[in-house]
Every structure is written in C-alpha cells, then in structure tokens.
Amino acid sequence: MENIGITMIRQNLADIPDYPLEDGYALRPYRRGDKKTWVDIHKIAEERIKVTARTFEKNFGDDLESMPGRCFFLVSPDGQDVGTITSWYHRSYRRRRWGRIHWVAIIPDHRGRGLSKAIMTVAMKRLRKLGHRRAMLATATPCIPAIKTYLDFGFVPDLSRKGAWRAWRLVGKHIAHPVLAGL
Numbered sequence: 716m717e718n719i720g721i722t723m724i725r726q727n728l729a730d731i732p733d734y735p736l737e738d739g740y741a742l743r744p745y746r747r748g749d750k751k752t753w754v755d756i757h758k759i760a761e762e763r764i765k766v767t768a769r770t771f772e773k774n775f776g777d778d779l780e781s782m783p784g785r786c787f788f789l790v791s792p793d794g795q796d797v798g799t800i801t802s803w804y805h806r807s808y809r810r811r812r813w814g815r816i817h818w819v820a821i822i823p824d825h826r827g828r829g830l831s832k833a834i835m836t837v838a839m840k841r842l843r844k845l846g847h848r849r850a851m852l853a854t855a856t857p858c859i860p861a862i863k864t865y866l867d868f869g870f871v872p873d874l875s876r877k878g879a880w881r882a883w884r885l886v887g888k889h890i891a892h893p894v895l896a897g898l
Contacts, residue, residue: 716889718763719856719882723870728814728843728850732868734832739792742837745782752788752796753818760798760820763857774818775801785841789821789834797825800834802841805851809875814847819861831864839868856882859889866892 736742745753750771757766775782782801789798798821805813816838821830842850852870854861871894872883880898887895 716857716859716885719878719885720853721856721862721879721882721886722851722853722873722876723862723865724813724873725850725868725870728839728847730869731839731843732832732836734829734836736789736833737828737830740830740833741790742787742834743790743796744784745786745788749782749786749788753786753799756788756796756799756822757818757820759822763855775803784845787834787837787841789825789830791825797822798830798834800838802838802845804847808851811849812847814842814845814850816842816850816852816865826860831861832867835864835868856885859886862886863890863892866890866894872898 750768753771754766754768757770775786785803786801787799788796789800791797800819801817803815803817805815808815816835819831819834821834839850850870851873852865854865872879874880874883883895883898887898
C-alpha cells in the first residue's frame, strides 16, 4: 500500500473505552535513561521508518521533564520492555492545544493480544487527567491494525489536510468501519 501520512482527531475525551492488560503484562512510566529503551523498541517495531536517538530528541527533547508523567512502557511477563506509548501534546494543531497519542509501538512477538487497546486506554485516560479536552494523532496508511484501533477509540479522519480524502479512501479498502463507510 502507498505510504501516505494521515491525521486522526477525537473532539472530546469522554467515554474512553476500557481494555485491561493481558495477565502478566504491566505498564511502567518513563525513567531517566529510557531513551535507549524507547529507541530499541521502535527499531524492532517500525518497518517503514528509521528510528534513532535523534528521532527521540526531536520529538521529546524539548520537554524531557514531562516524560515520566506521559510516556509508558509495556512490560512483558518476563520483565522485558516490549512496547511504548506517549500521552503527548501538540501546542498548535488547528491553532489550538491538543492532547496527542504519540509514537505507539509494540514489538511483533507481542502483537495480536489486545495490548494496543490496553495501552491506548491508559494513554487516553492520562491525556484526560492532564487536562486535555481533545486528542489527535498522526499515522500512515499502511498501519491498518493501528488505524482500526484508533477508530475503535473514537478517533476519526481529519479530512482537512491536503490529500486526506485519497489517503482515507485507500484505508477504507482495507478496513470495514462505520466511520469510513461514507468515504
């Protein structure tokens, strides 16, 4: 599938779906020195883009002090860090401040267990607790399982962006979801 960047929005943070972690898994907050852990997880999980320490710095380096309250790591039953998600922010999306689901990754050996929905539950609730009233995220058209999860969490396509209609029609060929039915 053609790789086109897409943006999704959720106009409010009410009625967040509640999915528990699979038994044996846990979440832990970001700790000082976790940059390498974050990069390592994304290197394993990301198929389309190269993730480096510079990627981390570019996205979070201006506000590292917020990371312990916003970034989570998924810990497997054997104590390994196998995923990450960040309840971040966008200071000026659509000229307003938005909460942001940012840099979600689960390494392949741990996918298909509903873990992404469980970590989305935690991240969305953290956004709300931090005072955000709305949320956005950016992803790409080939990320079909992730897009399905985001749709299930109440995110909808942001069709105001250039090329959005074409991108979402591509996605709609791979996901049967009520939100995409009219595209």
